[in-house]
Amino acid sequence: MDDTHHRVRIEQIHTEHSLALLRYLIRFAGERHAAEDMLQETMLRAWRHRDALPGDENGVRGWLFTVARNVAIDADRMRRVRPAEVALTDLNDAVAAPDSPDSALAAQDMVRAFANLSEVQRDVIRHLYFRGDTVEEVATRLGIPAGTVKSRAHYGVQALRAAVSS
Structure with missing residues (x-):
C-alpha cells in the first residue's frame, strides 16, 4: 500500500476509535491530559505498524486497545521510577x-x-x-x-x- 492509502486508513481508524480509546485511557491515567498523551502514543504505534494492522475493524479495535493498555502500563511504570516533578x-x-x-x-x-x-x-x-x-x-x-x-x-x-x- 502507498503512504496516501495508509494515511487515510489511520485517519479513519482515529476517527472511529479515538473517543473509545480516550475514555479507556482516562480510567488508567485518572486525568484527561495524560490520557490524551497515551492516545497519541497509541496512534503513533498504529502508524508505525500500519502494514501489520489487522484488516477487519474488530481486529483493529482489539489491536488498538491492547496497544493502549500497554502504553498505559508503560506510562505508569515510568511515573513510578521517575522522581516527582517539582515546580x-x-x-x-x-x-x-x-x-x-x-x-x-x-x-x-x-x-x-x-x-x-x-x-x-x-x-x-x-x-x-x-x-x-x-x-x-x-x-x-x-x-x-x-x-x-x-x-x-x-x-x-x-x-x-x-x-x-x-
Missing part, C-alpha cells in the same frame, strides 16, 4: 514576600543557591523556568532525553528549595 513556584513558600525587608536577602540566597547548582541543572532550570520552554523543547535543545530534563529540574529545584529554606 519552581513551590519555592514561593520558602522565599520572603515581595517588598518585605527580607526579600533582598532572600533574592541573594536564591542567586547564591542557583550558582551552586551544577551547570546541567542550571541550564535546564534556565530553559524551563526563565525562558518558559517545554520539557520537549529543552530536551531537543540540549540533546538529552525528556526524562533527564525532568530529573535535572527536579533535583535542581530541590537543591534551590533546601538552600533558601535553611
Whole structure:
C-alpha cells in the first residue's frame, strides 16, 4: 500500500476509535491530559505498524486497545521510577514576600543557591523556568532525553528549595 492509502486508513481508524480509546485511557491515567498523551502514543504505534494492522475493524479495535493498555502500563511504570516533578513556584513558600525587608536577602540566597547548582541543572532550570520552554523543547535543545530534563529540574529545584529554606 502507498503512504496516501495508509494515511487515510489511520485517519479513519482515529476517527472511529479515538473517543473509545480516550475514555479507556482516562480510567488508567485518572486525568484527561495524560490520557490524551497515551492516545497519541497509541496512534503513533498504529502508524508505525500500519502494514501489520489487522484488516477487519474488530481486529483493529482489539489491536488498538491492547496497544493502549500497554502504553498505559508503560506510562505508569515510568511515573513510578521517575522522581516527582517539582515546580519552581513551590519555592514561593520558602522565599520572603515581595517588598518585605527580607526579600533582598532572600533574592541573594536564591542567586547564591542557583550558582551552586551544577551547570546541567542550571541550564535546564534556565530553559524551563526563565525562558518558559517545554520539557520537549529543552530536551531537543540540549540533546538529552525528556526524562533527564525532568530529573535535572527536579533535583535542581530541590537543591534551590533546601538552600533558601535553611
